[in-house]
Amino acid sequence: MSNPNPLALIVGAGSGLSASLARKCAAAGMRVALAARHVGKLDALVAETHARAFPCDVGDPLQVETLFGEIDPPDFVVYNPSYRVRGPFLQLDPAEVQKTLMITAYGGFLVAQATLKRMLPRGHGALFFTGASASVKGFAESAPFAMAKFALRGLAQSLAREFGPKNIHVAHFVIDGGIGRAGDPRAAARGADGMLDPDAIAETYLATYRQHRSAWAFEVDLRPWVEKF
Amino acid sequence: MSNPNPLALIVGAGSGLSASLARKCAAAGMRVALAARHVGKLDALVAETHARAFPCDVGDPLQVETLFGEIDPPDFVVYNPSYRVRGPFLQLDPAEVQKTLMITAYGGFLVAQATLKRMLPRGHGALFFTGASASVKGFAESAPFAMAKFALRGLAQSLAREFGPKNIHVAHFVIDGGIGRAGDPRAAARGADGMLDPDAIAETYLATYRQHRSAWAFEVDLRPWVEKF
Amino acid sequence: MSNPNPLALIVGAGSGLSASLARKCAAAGMRVALAARHVGKLDALVAETHARAFPCDVGDPLQVETLFGEIDPPDFVVYNPSYRVRGPFLQLDPAEVQKTLMITAYGGFLVAQATLKRMLPRGHGALFFTGASASVKGFAESAPFAMAKFALRGLAQSLAREFGPKNIHVAHFVIDGGIGRAGDPRAAARGADGMLDPDAIAETYLATYRQHRSAWAFEVDLRPWVEKF
Amino acid sequence: MSNPNPLALIVGAGSGLSASLARKCAAAGMRVALAARHVGKLDALVAETHARAFPCDVGDPLQVETLFGEIDPPDFVVYNPSYRVRGPFLQLDPAEVQKTLMITAYGGFLVAQATLKRMLPRGHGALFFTGASASVKGFAESAPFAMAKFALRGLAQSLAREFGPKNIHVAHFVIDGGIGRAGDPRAAARGADGMLDPDAIAETYLATYRQHRSAWAFEVDLRPWVEKF
Numbered sequence: 001m002s003n004p005n006p007l008a009l010i011v012g013a014g015s016g017l018s019a020s021l022a023r024k025c026a027a028a029g030m031r032v033a034l035a036a037r038h039v040g041k042l043d044a045l046v047a048e049t050h051a052r053a054f055p056c057d058v059g060d061p062l063q064v065e066t067l068f069g070e071i072d073p074p075d076f077v078v079y080n081p082s083y084r085v086r087g088p089f090l091q092l093d094p095a096e097v098q099k100t101l102m103i104t105a106y107g108g109f110l111v112a113q114a115t116l117k118r119m120l121p122r123g124h125g126a127l128f129f130t131g132a133s134a135s136v137k138g139f140a141e142s143a144p145f146a147m148a149k150f151a152l153r154g155l156a157q158s159l160a161r162e163f164g165p166k167n168i169h170v171a172h173f174v175i176d177g178g179i180g181r182a183g184d185p186r187a188a189a190r191g192a193d194g195m196l197d198p199d200a201i202a203e204t205y206l207a208t209y210r211q212h213r214s215a216w217a218f219e220v221d222l223r224p225w226v227e228k229f
Numbered sequence: 230m231s232n233p234n235p236l237a238l239i240v241g242a243g244s245g246l247s248a249s250l251a252r253k254c255a256a257a258g259m260r261v262a263l264a265a266r267h268v269g270k271l272d273a274l275v276a277e278t279h280a281r282a283f284p285c286d287v288g289d290p291l292q293v294e295t296l297f298g299e300i301d302p303p304d305f306v307v308y309n310p311s312y313r314v315r316g317p318f319l320q321l322d323p324a325e326v327q328k329t330l331m332i333t334a335y336g337g338f339l340v341a342q343a344t345l346k347r348m349l350p351r352g353h354g355a356l357f358f359t360g361a362s363a364s365v366k367g368f369a370e371s372a373p374f375a376m377a378k379f380a381l382r383g384l385a386q387s388l389a390r391e392f393g394p395k396n397i398h399v400a401h402f403v404i405d406g407g408i409g410r411a412g413d414p415r416a417a418a419r420g421a422d423g424m425l426d427p428d429a430i431a432e433t434y435l436a437t438y439r440q441h442r443s444a445w446a447f448e449v450d451l452r453p454w455v456e457k458f
Numbered sequence: 459m460s461n462p463n464p465l466a467l468i469v470g471a472g473s474g475l476s477a478s479l480a481r482k483c484a485a486a487g488m489r490v491a492l493a494a495r496h497v498g499k500l501d502a503l504v505a506e507t508h509a510r511a512f513p514c515d516v517g518d519p520l521q522v523e524t525l526f527g528e529i530d531p532p533d534f535v536v537y538n539p540s541y542r543v544r545g546p547f548l549q550l551d552p553a554e555v556q557k558t559l560m561i562t563a564y565g566g567f568l569v570a571q572a573t574l575k576r577m578l579p580r581g582h583g584a585l586f587f588t589g590a591s592a593s594v595k596g597f598a599e600s601a602p603f604a605m606a607k608f609a610l611r612g613l614a615q616s617l618a619r620e621f622g623p624k625n626i627h628v629a630h631f632v633i634d635g636g637i638g639r640a641g642d643p644r645a646a647a648r649g650a651d652g653m654l655d656p657d658a659i660a661e662t663y664l665a666t667y668r669q670h671r672s673a674w675a676f677e678v679d680l681r682p683w684v685e686k687f
Numbered sequence: 688m689s690n691p692n693p694l695a696l697i698v699g700a701g702s703g704l705s706a707s708l709a710r711k712c713a714a715a716g717m718r719v720a721l722a723a724r725h726v727g728k729l730d731a732l733v734a735e736t737h738a739r740a741f742p743c744d745v746g747d748p749l750q751v752e753t754l755f756g757e758i759d760p761p762d763f764v765v766y767n768p769s770y771r772v773r774g775p776f777l778q779l780d781p782a783e784v785q786k787t788l789m790i791t792a793y794g795g796f797l798v799a800q801a802t803l804k805r806m807l808p809r810g811h812g813a814l815f816f817t818g819a820s821a822s823v824k825g826f827a828e829s830a831p832f833a834m835a836k837f838a839l840r841g842l843a844q845s846l847a848r849e850f851g852p853k854n855i856h857v858a859h860f861v862i863d864g865g866i867g868r869a870g871d872p873r874a875a876a877r878g879a880d881g882m883l884d885p886d887a888i889a890e891t892y893l894a895t896y897r898q899h900r901s902a903w904a905f906e907v908d909l910r911p912w913v914e915k916f
Contacts (some may be wrong), residue, residue: 061323089391090346094290097338101330105376109326112372117319138386143341146383147334154379157367162318165913193901200902207894213912214880215887220907225900226852394684422672429673436665442683443651444658449678454671455623519781547849548804552748555796559788563834567784570830575777596844601799605792608841612833615825620776 007072009033011058011111012080013042016179017130020202021078022049028206033071037081058107059099064114073118076209079108079152080130084145097144104148108155116159119168126169126209129156133176133229160218169216171208175201176223194226236301238262240287240340241309242271245408246359249431250307251278257435262300266310287336288328293343302347305438308337308381309359313374326373333377337384345388348397355398355438358385362405362458389447398445400437404430405452423455465530467491469516469569470538471500474637475588478660479536480507486664491529495539516565517557522572531576534667537566537610538588542603555602562606566613574617577626584627584667587614591634591687618676627674629666633659634681652684694759696720698745698798699767700729703866704817707889708765709736715893720758724768745794746786751801760805763896766795766839767817771832784831791835795842803846806855813856813896816843820863847905856903858895862888863910881913 008025010018013034022032022045032051034042039053046053056067058081083103085096108129119125133139135153138146156172163170180187180195187195201222208217223229237254239247242263251261251274261280263271268282275282285296287310312332314325337358348354362368364382367375385401392399409416409424416424430451437446452458466483468476471492480490480503490509492500497511504511514525516539541561543554566587577583591597593611596604614630621628638645638653645653659680666675681687695712697705700721709719709732719738721729726740733740743754745768770790772783795816806812820826822840825833843859850857867874867882874882888909895904910916 089388090342090349092342094339094342098335101335101380105380106327106330109372109376110323113319113321113323120319134383138383138388138390140387140391143338143384143387143391146387147338147380148383150383151330151334151376151380154363154367154375154377155372158369158372158375159318159367161367161916162369162372167912169912193899195901197899197901200899204894204898204902204904207891211891211909212880212884212887214882214884215891215909216912217891217907217909218916220904222898222902222904225854225856225903229848229905390687396683398683422670424672426670426672429670433665433669433673433675436662440662440680441651441655441658443653443655444662444680445683446662446678446680447687449675451669451673451675454625454627454674458619458676547846548800548807550800552797552800556793559793559838563838564785564788567830567834568781571777571779571781578777592841596841596846596848598845598849601796601842601845601849604841604845605796605838606841609788609792609834609838612821612825612835612837613830616827616830616833617776617825619825620827620830 005029005031006075007031007033008076008078009035009071009074010078010080011035011056012082013045013053014038015080016181016198017201018078018080019045020198021205022051024202024206025076026050030076033074035067058111059102061110064107064110068114068118073122074115074125076126077111077115078128078130078205079111081107082130082132082148084142084148086142086145088141089143092144100144100148101151104145105151105155108152112155112159116163116168120166124167126171127159128205128208129172131172131174133174135172135174157218164216167213169209169211169213171217172219173201173205174219174221176221176229177227190224190226194224196222196224234258234260235304236260236262237305237307238264238300238303239307239309240264240285241311242274242282243267244309245410245427246430247307247309248274249427250434251280253431253435254305255279259305262303264296287340288331290339293336293339297343297347302351303344303354305355306340306344307357307359307434308340310336311359311361311377313371313377315371315374317370318372321373329373329377330380333374334380334384337381341384341388345392345397349392349395353396355400356388357434357437358382358401360401360403362403364401364403386447393445396442398438398440398442400446401448402430402434403448403450405450405458406456419453419455423453425451425453463487463489464533465489465491466534466536467493467529467532468536468538469493469514470540471503471511472496473538474639474656475659476536476538477503478656479663480509482657482660482664483534484508488534491532493525516569517560519568522565522568526572526576531580532573532583534584535569535573536586536588536663537569539565540588540590540606542600542606544600544603546599547601550602558602558606559609562603563609563613566610570613570617574621574626578621578624582625584629585617586663586666587611587630589630589632591632593630593632615676622674625671627667627669627671629675630677631659631663632677632679634679634687635685648682648684652682654680654682692716692718693762694718694720695763695765696722696758696761697765697767698722698743699769700732700740701725702767703868703885704888705765705767706732707885708892709738711889711893712763713737717763720761722754745798746789748797751794751797755801755805760809761802761812763813764798764802765815765817765892766798768794769817769819769835771829771835773829773832775828776830779831787831787835788838791832792838792842795839799842799846803850803855807853811854813858814846815892815895816859818859818861820861822859822861844905851903854900856896856898856900858904859906860888860892861906861908863908863916864914877911877913881911883909883911
């Protein structure tokens with residue numbers, strides 16, 4: 001990437017992973033744009049990373065277009081948003097299932113299309129998708145998330161095949177475990193480093209972003225050392 | 230299945246596979262219900278199989294509930310509907326992509342929920358999903374179909390894990406090739422038996438339906454002998 | 459298959475699945491040949507199925523050639539042999555690991571080559587491989603079996619791609635659970651039909667053998683309704 | 688890794704990837720040991736990286752034990768050896784198929800066992816395996832390589848599950864394309880960066896080696912941007 005001051009767009013910016021990505025991108029000299037449904041709680045991160053934050057409901061085509069209209073063409077886009085409903089299948093609310101599909105998968109399509117429209121004319125870029133255990137395994141009582149994360153993986157595969165040869169690096173990450181910092185109380189029962197530290201995940205995203213195009217990764221699975229799989 | 234006169238519901242009844250399934254179910258002594266967006270062209274099949282036909286847009290929760298309200302609880306349900314838009318990714322119409330997801334994947338959720346609500350109290354049943362090559366491979370210029378078929382597979386996996394131990398046989402079929410009868414002009418270039426004959430596919434669905442529960446298949450891939458894969 | 463009196467060769471004939479296959483093939487009017495390391499205990503099965511039994515160490519090229527020299531060209535061959543050593547990885551005996559590879563995987567190669575040499579000139583046939591959970595998932599403390607069953611699956615995939623278009627049906631079955639008849643004491647804790655009944659597995663093999671070549675299955679996974687996966 | 692001067696052992700050291708790994712490990716301050724069937728041609732690499740080179744036929748348990756007896760306990764081991772025979776299946780020499788299994792897969796077992804015996808008491812380490820397209824897809828006319836590379840992947844999966852929770856990082860890389868430097872004549876038809884540059888592959892291995900254990904990758908697939916998949 002010869003761009004002297006590339007722009008990273010982190011979508012779904014309310015998560016711990018997004019914050020880690022924003023910090024690492026900023027530390028690497030990139031400009032950072034953050035998109036989230038609610039930007040109010042991003043103030044500290046914005047200040048820390050000199051980022052700009054934009055409100056965006058990723059399931060709405062107009063809001064996605066508006067977002068991209070307000071920023072420069074991005075060099076690096078990460079799609080993190082996910083919404084899910086779970087529980088016994090017969091009790092699932094169809095409207096919540098649809099919302100799961102719209103935010104977790106269809107939003108990925110919308111952001112991908114807006115991203116690639118801007119990367120293609122410039123001839124380079126990277127578009128990464130954040131998956132989960134549910135991307136490759138449909139668990140009981142979690143059909144909606146499996147549907148949406150499987151769909152996002154299908155999208156990423158298709159885009160890698162279409163846009164790889166156009167010099168756009170498309171990659172998909174299977175985050176196979178809970179995300180939490182060392183002090184996260186949920187991690188206590190798992191022992192040291194039993195949850196995926198968002199900084200550690202972000203480190204691998206950045207290393208993948210820096211890969212030479214002669215050896216691009218499409219898929220990387222990440223899990224804590226103690227995770228069953 | 231000890232039910233003396235089981236009911237088979239074939240959803241997405243306008244396809245050649247659905248017609249073959251209807252005939253085989255009828256020949257096996259089952260009552261047959263057909264659901265399709267447009268039932269007008271089903272007259273001949275209805276007459277031949279003594280089926281009942283119901284109009285249903287599978288992406289609409291109300292229409293799916295109406296459908297199930299008009300039929301007896303089914304013993305065997307096959308979900309075949311698929312809609313797709315394809316072409317260069319940047320030219321895809323977002324509304325068409327959403328429609329692809331709604332009919333091919335979300336409709337599967339709606340039909341599954343209505344089906345399982347009725348199978349679970351009766352303690353048995355079979356729910357099969359028809360996939361495609363795109364269920365396991367995201368092809369270039371076909372992201373929407375990959376998204377939807379990946380999602381449907383995730384749904385099927387999740388349901389198999391949740392409802393198998395409740396004596397409901399959930400299975401997913403990867404139809405890896407074009408479907409067409411021997412005389413189909415598209416098959417000419419492929420040579421003899423170069424497209425999947427819908428009767429041959431239906432034969433495997435019925436054999437899977439008849440499996441003893443000690444050895445249920447979850448996933449079967451079917452392709453013509455000459456198909457590249 | 460127009461052959462009036464086809465020959466089925468069941469390799470690894472000492473298992474319950476092989477016995478079920480032999481009975482179903484005989485009941486379907488096929489001649490049956492059985493190959494096993496030790497044929498002494500096959501007397502009852504031989505009598506019941508009018509089969510012929512041949513001693514064969516499948517890991518030995520000469521013994522495999524001898525076997526095929528003593529029988530007519532087979533129409534249907536099933537490769538069942540498996541040997542395994544398991545336990546903490548550091549305690550595994552390398553000689554036992556090599557034996558696991560030789561019998562479970564290399565024997566599959568030898569039998570496949572001898573089989574296909576005879577099927578190819580006749581222009582038809584079916585060659586099926588029996589896999590296990592370990593064919594698609596490498597479990598802790600079971601590396602040798604995973605190595606061998608993964609290898610057998612790789613062999614089957616390669617053969618399906620090379621010989622499908624030559625009218626030879628190659629298929630691979632993932633038997634995902636313990637095999638045992640209803641009265642098997644190991645099944646007690648699992649409840650009714652909690653182990654794969656060998657007759658039920660064999661039923662699916664025969665249904666797959668009878669598939670029309672326009673819709674051949676390559677891979678089928680089979681598990682008991684209550685099995686976790 | 689707090690070890691001040693870790694030892695990297697590169698097995699199968701005659702390949703371009705091994706040379707790149709040796710250089711990157713040396714540049715990162717590691718001591719380097721090289722093992723290869725023939726060490727004669729390693730002189731330049733040994734001089735450049737201050738490595739020690741050891742002759743070793745990896746399919747021979749005694750030679751593998753001898754190798755590990757001559758070096759300190761390694762912190763980082765990469766298994767690269769592969770041997771293959773290919774061509775029409777019926778023309779394959781069984782002895783060559785066995786050799787393919789022994790070097791590509793069984794050698795991986797032997798090296799893994801020797802490695803883990805030494806890493807486990809020290810409580811840390813990384814063991815990486817180099818796979819290929821054939822690790823996940825069995826191509827026509829290439830059954831032996833598919834068998835061996837599938838087997839190696841099964842080994843790696845099993846080891847990751849057994850030794851991850853013991854603080855040993857086991858990873859498997861699917862190298863999906865031809866390896867060659869920019870000037871490689873085989874790359875001419877593929878255009879710029881059309882083959883995997885071994886330095887680029889090695890870069891990802893090193894980044895994976897440096898991952899924090901809260902987010903370890905098990906599998907990474909790498910291919911050139913223009914590669915079909």
